Amino acid sequence: MRWPGAILLLSCYELGHQPLNLASPLAFLAHAGYTPAAIDTSVQPLTDEAIAAAQLVAISVPMHTALRLGVTVAKRVRAVNRSAHICFYGMYATLNAGYLLDGPADSVIGGEYEQSLLALTRALEAGEAPGVEGVGTRHRPADAVRARTPFQVPDRSTLPPLTAYAGLEHDGVVTPGGYAEATHGCLHTCLHCPLTPIYGGRLFAVPPGVVLADIRAQVALGAGHITFGDPDFLNGPGHSLRILRAMHDEFPRLTFDATIKIEHILERRTLFPELRELGCQFVLSAVESVSDEVLRRLDKGHTRRDVAEAVRITRDAGITIRPSLLPFTPWETLKSYVGLLGFFEEHRMLEQVDPVQYSIRLLVPPGSALAADLAVDGLLGPLDAAAYTYAWDHPDERMDQLQREVAALVEGGARLGEQPVDTFYQIKERACALLGRGFAARSYVVGAAPPRLTESWFC
Numbered sequence: 001m002r003w004p005g006a007i008l009l010l011s012c013y014e015l016g017h018q019p020l021n022l023a024s025p026l027a028f029l030a031h032a033g034y035t036p037a038a039i040d041t042s043v044q045p046l047t048d049e050a051i052a053a054a055q056l057v058a059i060s061v062p063m064h065t066a067l068r069l070g071v072t073v074a075k076r077v078r079a080v081n082r083s084a085h086i087c088f089y090g091m092y093a094t095l096n097a098g099y100l101l102d103g104p105a106d107s108v109i110g111g112e113y114e115q116s117l118l119a120l121t122r123a124l125e126a127g128e129a130p131g132v133e134g135v136g137t138r139h140r141p142a143d144a145v146r147a148r149t150p151f152q153v154p155d156r157s158t159l160p161p162l163t164a165y166a167g168l169e170h171d172g173v174v175t176p177g178g179y180a181e182a183t184h185g186c187l188h189t190c191l192h193c194p195l196t197p198i199y200g201g202r203l204f205a206v207p208p209g210v211v212l213a214d215i216r217a218q219v220a221l222g223a224g225h226i227t228f229g230d231p232d233f234l235n236g237p238g239h240s241l242r243i244l245r246a247m248h249d250e251f252p253r254l255t256f257d258a259t260i261k262i263e264h265i266l267e268r269r270t271l272f273p274e275l276r277e278l279g280c281q282f283v284l285s286a287v288e289s290v291s292d293e294v295l296r297r298l299d300k301g302h303t304r305r306d307v308a309e310a311v312r313i314t315r316d317a318g319i320t321i322r323p324s325l326l327p328f329t330p331w332e333t334l335k336s337y338v339g340l341l342g343f344f345e346e347h348r349m350l351e352q353v354d355p356v357q358y359s360i361r362l363l364v365p366p367g368s369a370l371a372a373d374l375a376v377d378g379l380l381g382p383l384d385a386a387a388y389t390y391a392w393d394h395p396d397e398r399m400d401q402l403q404r405e406v407a408a409l410v411e412g413g414a415r416l417g418e419q420p421v422d423t424f425y426q427i428k429e430r431a432c433a434l435l436g437r438g439f440a441a442r443s444y445v446v447g448a449a450p451p452r453l454t455e456s457w458f459c
Contacts, residue, residue: 007036008054012069016166016455017179023154074104110144166455178218233258272317282320
């Protein structure tokens with residue numbers, strides 16, 4: 001037993017999934033003989049007693065919302081336990097290292113963080129000042145870790161039950177959901193994606209045995225559905241299919257969903273009938289926009305026509321496509337925004353789009369690959385370090401007004417339990433009014449609710 005009770009791992013926001021960002025470092029630390037505690041503050045209380053007992057508090061920040069909540073937690077940790085070493089780890093830790101290290105953090109780790117977190121633990125246990133590879137401090141900056149060490153099977157034994165998280169909702173039944181990753185990083189370098197400055201187009205495949213052991217453990221905990229959270233599940237199609245086939249052989253009734261790029265849906269269209277047979281209920285795809293100019297600016301690798309073709313491919317295979325969107329960028333116009341709404345209406349997809357997607361505004365974190373292009377266009381404002389993003393204003397102030405109004409409509413609709421189609425038409429009516437265009441009477445016939453997770457995806 002080493003350094004008992006001294007390590008506290010915290011997660012603040014994991015998109016409704018039992019946090020792999022706790023389970024993975026738990027396994028690494030336990031394998032080295034440590035006994036860390038782990039708390040998911042989104043579903044568990046964080047007590048002053050737990051904070052006071054910790055010598056190392058490591059906070060997972062895989063996305064913007066998690067960072068915002070994590071900083072609030074770190075300030076509380078510092079108030080309760082001034083001697084604790086606070087480390088932020090995950091994608092947004094390195095991107096916002098300057099702000100974090102000037103404020104609540106003693107260290108940050110980005111990219112493939114597990115081995116560096118273990119090395120930091122050993123250095124602190126030995127009473128040494130952290131000078132660890134991959135660990136950034138106030139006196140020793142460090143880039144995100146882009147080299148992979150051996151994987152461990154995630155340890156979920158002490159995490160909250162799967163019923164505390166999102167499940168698959170279909171035909172009025174909610175099935176407990178699990179979460180796994182077959183790869184880390186991404187081969188693509190979309191300019192707005194925070195993965196681009198962290199991984200730089202690199203991809204790491206998780207050994208199939210590790211992925212399947214993690215899935216097996218979650219099925220034992222009650223999972224009937226698995227979300228594959230890879231940035232793109234078909235970056236390595238042979239690898240992913242090996243895992244899916246083995247999973248289906250062992251658990252033939254287990255279903256899954258995955259994130260897949262539009263261009264990969266087109267390039268690998270012949271795989272989708274098999275994906276359906278293996279249990280695929282839906283795919284999440286980063287459509288972002290159907291404006292070819294916006295898509296070119298983001299370097300998304302697809303066009304409006306490609307999105308329509310991807311909808312046809314998935315629909316023919318019996319798989320629902322659920323788009324994620326980025327409709328408020330400096331290049332989207334009122335006309336193209338209304339066109340985006342019309343696209344989903346025309347393709348009978350209103351039940352497949354979570355209303356929050358219509359409200360998402362571009363974030364430009366420090367280190368973003370998009371910042372240089374925005375600066376050249378004169379659109380990049382100053383860095384708002386406390387908001388973890390560069391400021392920008394739309395050239396058409398009506399678009400900023402519309403974004404605020406759409407966000408309010410979405411929030412109000414969620415609070416009242418409105419159906420997505422009803423919220424959609426409120427949004428369309430407001431967008432058409434700002435454009436000075438008449439709003440045609442609603443003629444959309446609502447279809448059967450497609451499969452979805454009980455918590456909407458957004459970051």
